[in-house]
Amino acid sequence: MLDLLIHNATLPDGRQNMSIAVREGTILELTPGLMAEAHEVLDAQGLLVSPPFVDAHFHMDATLSYGLPRVNQSGTLLEGIALWGELKPLLTQEALIERALNYCDWAVAQGLLAIRTHVDVCDPRLLAVEALLEVKRRVAPYLHLELVAFPQDGVLRGPLGPEQHMNNLKRALAMGVDVVGGIPHFERTYEQGTLSVKLLCELAAEQGKRVDMHCDESDDPLSRHVETLAFETQRLGLHGRVTGSHLTSMHSMDNYYVSKLLPLMMDAQLHVIANPLINITLQGRHDTYPKRRGMTRVPELLAAGINVAFGHDCVMDPWYSLGSGDMLEVAHMGLHVAQMTSQAAMRQSFDAVTRNPARILGLEKHGLAPGCHADFVLLQARDPIEALRLRATRLKVFRRGQLLAETPAATSQLHVKGRPGQTARMV
Ligand SMILES: [Zn+2]
Numbered sequence: 001m002l003d004l005l006i007h008n009a010t011l012p013d014g015r016q017n018m019s020i021a022v023r024e025g026t027i028l029e030l031t032p033g034l035m036a037e038a039h040e041v042l043d044a045q046g047l048l049v050s051p052p053f054v055d056a057h058f059h060m061d062a063t064l065s066y067g068l069p070r071v072n073q074s075g076t077l078l079e080g081i082a083l084w085g086e087l088k089p090l091l092t093q094e095a096l097i098e099r100a101l102n103y104c105d106w107a108v109a110q111g112l113l114a115i116r117t118h119v120d121v122c123d124p125r126l127l128a129v130e131a132l133l134e135v136k137r138r139v140a141p142y143l144h145l146e147l148v149a150f151p152q153d154g155v156l157r158g159p160l161g162p163e164q165h166m167n168n169l170k171r172a173l174a175m176g177v178d179v180v181g182g183i184p185h186f187e188r189t190y191e192q193g194t195l196s197v198k199l200l201c202e203l204a205a206e207q208g209k210r211v212d213m214h215c216d217e218s219d220d221p222l223s224r225h226v227e228t229l230a231f232e233t234q235r236l237g238l239h240g241r242v243t244g245s246h247l248t249s250m251h252s253m254d255n256y257y258v259s260k261l262l263p264l265m266m267d268a269q270l271h272v273i274a275n276p277l278i279n280i281t282l283q284g285r286h287d288t289y290p291k292r293r294g295m296t297r298v299p300e301l302l303a304a305g306i307n308v309a310f311g312h313d314c315v316m317d318p319w320y321s322l323g324s325g326d327m328l329e330v331a332h333m334g335l336h337v338a339q340m341t342s343q344a345a346m347r348q349s350f351d352a353v354t355r356n357p358a359r360i361l362g363l364e365k366h367g368l369a370p371g372c373h374a375d376f377v378l379l380q381a382r383d384p385i386e387a388l389r390l391r392a393t394r395l396k397v398f399r400r401g402q403l404l405a406e407t408p409a410a411t412s413q414l415h416v417k418g419r420p421g422q423t424a425r426m427v
Pocket of ligand 1: 057058059118214313
């Protein structure tokens with residue numbers, strides 16, 4: 001006897017009329033038109049069943065703090081960092097946990113079931129680390145949360161000095177933080193940035209951790225720390241375990257240099273995370289016109305065989321006043337900014353918020369195949385492109401075969417003479 005049997009599902013790869021058989025939280029079988037006894041049967045009515053969304057780049061310690069203690073007037077990255085510095089001494093663990101749990105509710109409601117969040121480790125109390133480790137424990141039954149030790153002020157530049165900042169980072173890892181972070185472009189000089197990449201990658205190698213650095217988040221075409229990150233990845237044998245987040249300087253780099261950089265990144269099996277909502281908002285701020293978009297070269301990276309995800313980065317925090325935990329909104333912006341408008345590229349954009357970030361996190365049994373966790377989302381759309389177009393309603397969200405969230409279909413009742421009584425904006 002099955003626990004759950006879904007009929008008539010369309011999968012992201014285009015397979016239709018599929019049945020998904022679930023027992024004990026695992027997908028047992030995935031085949032067209034399966035007949036079997038089940039405790040619960042659901043007719044997907046030809047709609048899309050997708051793996052859950054994954055956000056590989058987020059800041060949960062700052063989320064939902066918009067307006068505390070004031071709003072970012074200029075809207076710039078640097079005022080955001082300064083504002084975060086003003087907010088940090090005012091943070092309490094209770095309020096931080098409450099905001100993070102609230103955000104996780106938003107995430108679950110939208111089928112976002114795995115999040116990698118950076119957590120600032122420059123505060124010697126490590127208050128945010130403690131708070132987010134508590135959040136991780138509390139959400140574990142329904143959401144995979146992993147933490148990156150992020151030295152926001154720069155591990156070498158920060159006011160406490162390199163030794164204390166490195167020590168904070170090690171303490172955070174010892175407490176249970178999963179990944180080593182960094183911010184080389186924010187260090188005082190290029191050499192210091194390079195040194196920070198080397199030291200942090202060495203720490204990760206020693207401790208068997210993955211690396212995810214804020215890297216080259218600037219419009220400066222000569223910000224080339226990604227080169228060092230790829231080189232150190234190779235030197236230390238960290239292939240496939242290192243991620244360059246943002247890499248916005250690649251937008252402005254010389255094309256010849258990029259032609260040399262891409263194979264280096266590929267050889268290191270470096271992962272890349274672009275954060276379209278934030279990159280398009282924060283980059284190009286020193287430009288008049290033409291004004292650069294600032295997002296890294298997503299189609300070119302994908303064409304070179306490099307794994308790229310789209311991350312949300314910020315929701316209602318010192319850097320960004322908008323956002324709602326909707327990874328379809330993130331992918332929708334990403335495909336526009338990168339002009340990824342072919343059918344194939346739009347499908348790649350959908351992968352960039354599902355499959356690709358799952359690879360970055362090293363999630364096991366993520367996907368729609370026998371043996372995978374029974375984690376999936378029923379969308380009010382018939383394929384990934386329609387899901388992106390509509391930022392489709394997540395009708396039902398399942399984790400380990402259990403229903404976690406449901407949302408009524410977005411269907412408008414029309415009171416227009418001579419026209420149908422309703423529309424869901426689908427042809
Ligand atoms: Zn970030």
